[in-house]
Amino acid sequence: MRSADKCVNITDLERAAKARLPKPLFDFVAGGADDERTLRRNVTAFDRYELIPNYLRDVARLDLSRTVLGRRIEWPLVLAPTGMSRLFHQAGENAVAREAMRSGAGYALSTMGTASIEDVSSCGDGLKVFQLYLLKDPGLNRAMIERCREAGFDALCITVDCPVGGNRERDVRNGMTVPPRLTMSSIAQFATRPRWCIDYLLGDAFALPNIGDGSTGGDASSLAAYFNANMEMNISWAMVEKVAQDWGGPIAIKGLQSAQDCMLAAQSGATAVIVSNHGGRQLDGASATIDCLSDIVDAVSDRLEVILDGGIRRGAHIAKALAMGATACMTGRPYLYGLAAFGAPGVRRSLEILRSELERTCALTGCANIDELTRDHIRFADTVPAGFAGANARHEADAIALRRVR
Numbered sequence: 455m456r457s458a459d460k461c462v463n464i465t466d467l468e469r470a471a472k473a474r475l476p477k478p479l480f481d482f483v484a485g486g487a488d489d490e491r492t493l494r495r496n497v498t499a500f501d502r503y504e505l506i507p508n509y510l511r512d513v514a515r516l517d518l519s520r521t522v523l524g525r526r527i528e529w530p531l532v533l534a535p536t537g538m539s540r541l542f543h544q545a546g547e548n549a550v551a552r553e554a555m556r557s558g559a560g561y562a563l564s565t566m567g568t569a570s571i572e573d574v575s576s577c578g579d580g581l582k583v584f585q586l587y588l589l590k591d592p593g594l595n596r597a598m599i600e601r602c603r604e605a606g607f608d609a610l611c612i613t614v615d616c617p618v619g620g621n622r623e624r625d626v627r628n629g630m631t632v633p634p635r636l637t638m639s640s641i642a643q644f645a646t647r648p649r650w651c652i653d654y655l656l657g658d659a660f661a662l663p664n665i666g667d668g669s670t671g672g673d674a675s676s677l678a679a680y681f682n683a684n685m686e687m688n689i690s691w692a693m694v695e696k697v698a699q700d701w702g703g704p705i706a707i708k709g710l711q712s713a714q715d716c717m718l719a720a721q722s723g724a725t726a727v728i729v730s731n732h733g734g735r736q737l738d739g740a741s742a743t744i745d746c747l748s749d750i751v752d753a754v755s756d757r758l759e760v761i762l763d764g765g766i767r768r769g770a771h772i773a774k775a776l777a778m779g780a781t782a783c784m785t786g787r788p789y790l791y792g793l794a795a796f797g798a799p800g801v802r803r804s805l806e807i808l809r810s811e812l813e814r815t816c817a818l819t820g821c822a823n824i825d826e827l828t829r830d831h832i833r834f835a836d837t838v839p840a841g842f843a844g845a846n847a848r849h850e851a852d853a854i855a856l857r858r859v860r
Contacts, residue, residue: 458796458803464767464788467804470795471542476644476651478628479541483790486734487620492742493734496765499742503774504835508820516813517823519558522759522782523609523726524704525581528558529809530782530824531772533789534763535585535611537566538632542794544657549798550789551577557805562611562784563664565589565598570663575605585611585708588686588693589665598664599700610701611728612694615709617687620736632660691722698723706761709736711746713753716760726759726781733764733786744775748829751779769811773819777827 461467472480486493518529533554540546547569554561555578562583563574571584584602589595602610624630628643644651665684686693698705707719708728716727729750731740743764751760762775763784772783788808792800821827 458792458799461792461795461800461803461807463807464791464804467788467791467795467800467807470800471791473795474647474650475542475794476647478625478630478643479650480794481624481628482622482630483542483787483794485622485624486738487622487736488738490734490738492731492738492740495742496731496734496744497767498765499744500765500768500771500774502835503744503778504833505770505774505777505815505819506831506833507818508831511820511822513817513820513822515822516816518809518812518816520782520824522560522581522761523583523706525560525608527560527581527782529812530776530780531805531808532560532562532581532583532761532782532784534784534786535562535564535567535583535613536786536790537564538568538660538662539790539793540568540657540660541632541654542790543797543800544653545793545797548573548577550793550801551582553789553798553801553805554578555580556802557809559805559809560782565664566662567664568661571598571601571605571607573663575607581609582607583609583611583706585613586697587613587616588689588697589684590686591684594665595697596700599697601664603701609704609706609726610697611706611708612689612697613708613732614689614694615730615732615736616685617689620732620738622735691718694719694724695722706759708763710750711740711743713749716750716754716758720754720757724758726761727754728761728763728784729780730763730784744771744778747775747778747780755779755781766808769808769813770815772808772812773815773824773827774832776824777829777831779829 461470519526520530522530533550539550547563547567551561551574560581562585564585565587584607586598704725706726706728707724709730709732710716710719710727711729711731719727729743729746731743743762747762759781761782761784762780766772766783766785775783789801789804792804816824819831
């Protein structure tokens with residue numbers, strides 16, 4: 455694809471990103487942990503749920519707006535925190551934040567971002583969230599929280615599903631380091647993508663301005679090594695409660711996948727939970743997040759906002775999550791593919807695609823307001839239609855009886 459406008463879906467943006475990025479970097483974005491089963495299931499599990507439309511409804515004017523983490527946004531999507539976005543394009547997090555604000559969506563900046571809290575704050579007026587990885591240095595954690603307060607961020611998001619780094623075998627095979635280092639084994643892979651190499655070499659030096667001295671530094675050039683050296687591995691609910699008290703505003707816990715943990719989050723001062731398995735990059739074999747959603751909604755939606763993260767590739771996926779009770783959704787890879795391929799125009803295109811698909815899905819299901827999306831619009835794909843339920847039950851009973859005779 456020569457321009458972002460030629461991309462008609464997120465898969466087109468993914469192909470364009472693959473064509474521009476060196477293989478180690480594309481695999482870093484697209485890959486997951488171990489056998490990548492959870493990575494794949496996050497997307498394919500949406501097919502388990504079918505939409506039931508209602509027609510002869512007035513859908514001439516659509517209202518997709520919703521209050522999320524204390525701010526009203528035009529449509530219920532928050533761009534998920536993804537570290538080191540400038541590796542994929544020099545425009546980096548600032549471009550992503552600006553396009554999110556332009557679109558009326560929210561934006562979450564990662565602790566591991568290559569843009570500062572202060573720079574992102576100036577990118578526009580809209581929902582801004584800071585994703586906090588709790589580090590072993592409490593002083594640094596407090597400093598980041600205070601910087602967010604002074605910069606006018608709306609909410610915090612504590613990610614808790616990284617006590618250790620996931621086993622991302624693509625990165626191991628590629629010898630992927632952060633920032634990238636040319637070796638005898640990787641130089642050919644980078645040389646095939648000269649445009650990326652030129653942009654990276656002519657751009658600003660790699661830095662992580664929200665932590666420490668702004669650099670991964672020395673022996674921590676490997677992301678896994680940095681995590682192991684600096685991330686707090688013993689996060690407790692007491693720590694979460696302390697951060698919530700220090701912050702005093704909307705706060706989400708990201709990475710939860712069980713109703714039990716979400717109930718504990720409510721008791722610890724959280725105002726929202728983000729149902730997430732880190733995009734399949736941590737525990738392989740974990741459930742697809744859409745499959746966890748309804749149980750969590752039933753358990754805590756009267757006390758917490760429930761945000762779904764993982765597997766969003768279509769606006770219809772957002773609609774299904776909302777119908778199942780989610781307050782909003784998060785997505786990461788779709789906008790990263792757009793950023794990697796085309797910079798800011800690619801991010802803009804990814805948001806145009808998802809928003810137009812969501813609008814179309816709402817209209818085609820007969821919902822002029824997203825609040826009208828309910829579980830009445832969802833059926834499990836393998837459910838036997840009601841008219842056949844009795845016959846199916848008799849058939850199963852006959853089969854059981856026959857097996858017993860044999």
